Amino acid sequence: MSAPAPLRSRVSAWDRKYSPYLYISPFFILFAVVGLFPLVYTGWVAMHDWDLIMGQGEFIGLENFVQVLGQSAFWVSLRNTLSIFVLSTGPQVVLAIIIAYMLDTHLRARTFWRMGVLLPYVVTPVAVALIFSNLFSQRFGLVNSVLEAIGLGSIGWQSDVLPSHLAIASMVNFRWTGYNALIFLAAMQAIPRDLYEQAELDGAGKVRQFLSVTVPMLRPTIIFVVITSTIGGLQIFDEPRMYDQYGRGGTDGQWRTMTLYLYELGWTRSDFGTASAVAVLLFLLIVAIGIINFTITRRIADGEAGRAARPSLLKRLLRRGSP
Template sequence: MSSAARMGFRSRASAWDRKYSPYLYISPFFILFAIVGLFPLLYTAWVAAHDWDLIMGQGEFVGFENFTHILGERAFWISLRNTLSIFILSTGPQVLIAIVIAYMLDSHLRAKTFWRMGVLLPYVVTPVAVALIFGNLFAERFGLVNSALEIIGLNPVGWQSDSLASHLAIATMVNFRWTGYNALIFLAAMQAIPRDLYEQAEIDGAGRVRQFLSVTVPMLRPTIIFVVITSTIGGLQIFDEPRMYDHSGRGGSDGQWRTMTLYLYELGWTRSDFGRASAVAVLLFLLIVAIGIINFTITRRIATADGGKGRQPSRARLRAQKRAQRREHKKEAAR
């Protein structure tokens, strides 16, 4: 092969490398996502459109019959109500408490490593262990919480018979496990905030509370959006805590805290109806997507509004600089 031919081949190979190698570098992610993410989602939708039994396997094609049957059941709407209730009771307090804990850990504390490890410790404990411990704490007859209420003269609470009380107990479990994890995420974001901002705020006379509200919280906006979205996805798929809350796994005698994942589990593994269980899974997926879009829209509007407010002073300064430059030009021309 001549030198000219070798140079031509090398140039073509170099061009191919520049053109196609970036796609090869990112292809492992898309391949794994297609195998473990996209394919199960599409297969679940396929199962939801069939009469699918656990033992007999695939049956006849039924279209949207499974969805209409699920939407017509009272148990589905109760599970949807329970899921949204536990999600609201856990996500909001979880984010607020995590921000406060992160701010305390970011301040001048002794033994910072010890406190940070202590905050992360509940996340390391297995969900089943946490559910068993809190299930005993919130037991109606011999639970520690009701015993403490009786000591101070209050009536015991039906932590397992009342819907709202059971939702509050399960939300407490969720907050116990995830608050420390989210606090460390916020702590990492707080440590990236320039300390000059705090020094300027302190020179202007701002106290610790004002610095937290005016400097820390606005700078944490992207991290808050991330934590809210991840907490939304996890909160709507909650399974371990309500499953192990009363040691029976049925979500209460009347479904007081039966979430959508528990309802899905009951349909699939107790009633052996994979078609309707897959329909519930598809509906849960659509619910998560809908709430995620709502969160994204709200946070985007907030960010756009704040960005607009942040651009106005810069434009005003530019106009003032242009006016000053015109005055300087006029003075020079007059001289």
């Protein structure tokens, strides 16, 4: 016997109203378990005198944050993290755009080349770090051997601050340039081809088309790649950890990043409270950069919308007979 019509209509209404929330609930449940809870728990640990062996101690409020901000090691690790990020993100984005533009042309075996640029991303970070640590070794490294052969002398790739940052940034660029190039390639293929035809009719060459058509149309994608590279750069761990055999970020912390500093506090010194405070500060730094990225993206979108609306507004004024 079929259900009454009012009950059937009520069940149908509930299905339309609540089923969408049921479909998307697995994501929010998973995010709450593996994302939100660890974040809140880290903040809780950061406000306690927490030890690896003794566990939770007394509530001390913001003392861990004050202690971390008062240590020069924290500011050195922050400097190293931002320096490696700057040295890697800028060249990485530029090279990725150029490679994507080359892949977007009529190349033979385009699929082969597109798969080839992704191969460094497949290599594990540990393997990349081991290879580059040997390349930039101060005594027997290939880079210093080449520099000495051409008369430039050796460089302290593991003893000096800036050379060590350049070496680690080269690892990051090696792994992520091809990956970002494919993202830019997907964005380039979405650019209308008639824009290039119009630019060519106006006498613009390939370089001019690239600078005046391709790059402006890639601005949202560039912002996306920059912010993802920023987040990855702030969380860099494997490359500086495996850069030498000790994994401490150098004898004087030349390339100790914030994640390495956090690892040292948590597992070497067994001080989970200050380690959690560093993790919270790192999270706030990432959020701040995310807000900056959102603001820049919104301004660019508003500017493009305003430019798109001006011609239609001008046409309406001309129809009304306005001067």
